[in-house]
Amino acid sequence: xxxxxxKAELAKEIERIYSSPHSDFYKKKFSYTSPSSRIKLxxxxxxxxxxxxxxxxxxxxxxxxxxxxxVGFTSGTTSNKPLVSYFSSVDRYFFEPSLGMPIxxxxxxxxxxxxxxxxxxxxxxxxxxxxxxxxxxxxxxLPNSAVIARxxxxxxxxxxxxxxxxxxxxxxxxxxxxxIKLLALSSETLTRTKRGQLQQMYPNAAIANLYASSEIGQxxxxxxxxxxxxxxxxxxxxxxxxxxxxxxxxxxxVTYALNKAFPLIRYQTGDFFELASDSCNCGLPGPTLRWSGxxxxxxxxxxxxxxxxxDMDALFASMSGIAGDDYQIHARIDADNPxxxxxxxxLRGADTITHHDSVATxxxxxxxxxxILAPGVSIADAIERGIISDVRISxxxxxxxxxxxxxxxxxxxx
Ligand SMILES: [Zn+2]
Numbered sequence: 001x002x003x004x005x006x007k008a009e010l011a012k013e014i015e016r017i018y019s020s021p022h023s024d025f026y027k028k029k030f031s032y033t034s035p036s037s038r039i040k041l042x043x044x045x046x047x048x049x050x051x052x053x054x055x056x057x058x059x060x061x062x063x064x065x066x067x068x069x070x071v072g073f074t075s076g077t078t079s080n081k082p083l084v085s086y087f088s089s090v091d092r093y094f095f096e097p098s099l100g101m102p103i104x105x106x107x108x109x110x111x112x113x114x115x116x117x118x119x120x121x122x123x124x125x126x127x128x129x130x131x132x133x134x135x136x137x138x139x140x141x142l143p144n145s146a147v148i149a150r151x152x153x154x155x156x157x158x159x160x161x162x163x164x165x166x167x168x169x170x171x172x173x174x175x176x177x178x179x180i181k182l183l184a185l186s187s188e189t190l191t192r193t194k195r196g197q198l199q200q201m202y203p204n205a206a207i208a209n210l211y212a213s214s215e216i217g218q219x220x221x222x223x224x225x226x227x228x229x230x231x232x233x234x235x236x237x238x239x240x241x242x243x244x245x246x247x248x249x250x251x252x253x254v255t256y257a258l259n260k261a262f263p264l265i266r267y268q269t270g271d272f273f274e275l276a277s278d279s280c281n282c283g284l285p286g287p288t289l290r291w292s293g294x295x296x297x298x299x300x301x302x303x304x305x306x307x308x309x310x311d312m313d314a315l316f317a318s319m320s321g322i323a324g325d326d327y328q329i330h331a332r333i334d335a336d337n338p339x340x341x342x343x344x345x346x347l348r349g350a351d352t353i354t355h356h357d358s359v360a361t362x363x364x365x366x367x368x369x370x371x372i373l374a375p376g377v378s379i380a381d382a383i384e385r386g387i388i389s390d391v392r393i394s395x396x397x398x399x400x401x402x403x404x405x406x407x408x409x410x411x412x413x414x
Pocket of ligand 1: 280282
């Protein structure tokens, strides 16, 4: 389904990459002999992340080497190598960092904007219709960031949901959470539970969920003030910045060419959305989107039951007094009994806990009775029925799977 398409810009970009002396990456991929203004978006092949990782960034560079302004990358998982993206300067990004809110100084404790994308984000803040001053702070030293927040009188925060949550206590100690009017959050799924916790922490903040990726290099999905007021979990897309946007079997497919160093043509983001509405009362054009449960990331399905991140967030939040709520769940085939699934729960940040064994037993008992796998089936029932062999609790300093986005569910049974 095509959500947005700028046919004139698409034709121009196809012509540019065909006549480029710098790379033949797309020319080989498209296997057309000459560009044609009649080329249709849907005739072009998709571009996958795997192809990008497999092609050296210099072999898919569409500007002279000296025009590469900076480099972005994903952190990569333990088994995959990082995906490196080159970026050229962009005249205009079209993003409004204020999101229409009456703010002037956002505190930035959001790793990509503190690192690779800091210069381009500063540009976006300065060229916006409503200019703001980004206060780039230190996401690795949150107490210090809270002091910087006080000294500079910030009125908004850009962060991941996890960082915003951890920062809250320090903002409470050194500054005033009531002064925060906007929380702009990205990189992790913002569940209803987490959103509720953050709203309590920052009572006057409008909460915005934004979407970007380090291959695109900027935010392309964002909520309007109307959505924020209503606590709607939906997004507009930044059509000015996009050549095309599609939903293919639920996957967001992006055609973006503001970055002339490496334009993305029908790039499969691996992120899943669904249509929320055909239009929005705010008057911005186009349909609106919302997250759909991303297969294997926000929900995993094993042996006919489903584990949803949203449910687990709520469950761990409700027992956070026992051992915190920073968890990662691994579902794996039990080596001793291959017909059964074993669930390993890792809990992080429990350094202050002294009686690990008794706390683990408490957490396990809570999970056995309250974790519902299917209507009327608790984990304890599933163990009794021989579907699950055991639930094991361990306290860790770092999760066994570390990715760019905090991963809560890991399915090893695939
Ligand atoms: Zn709207």
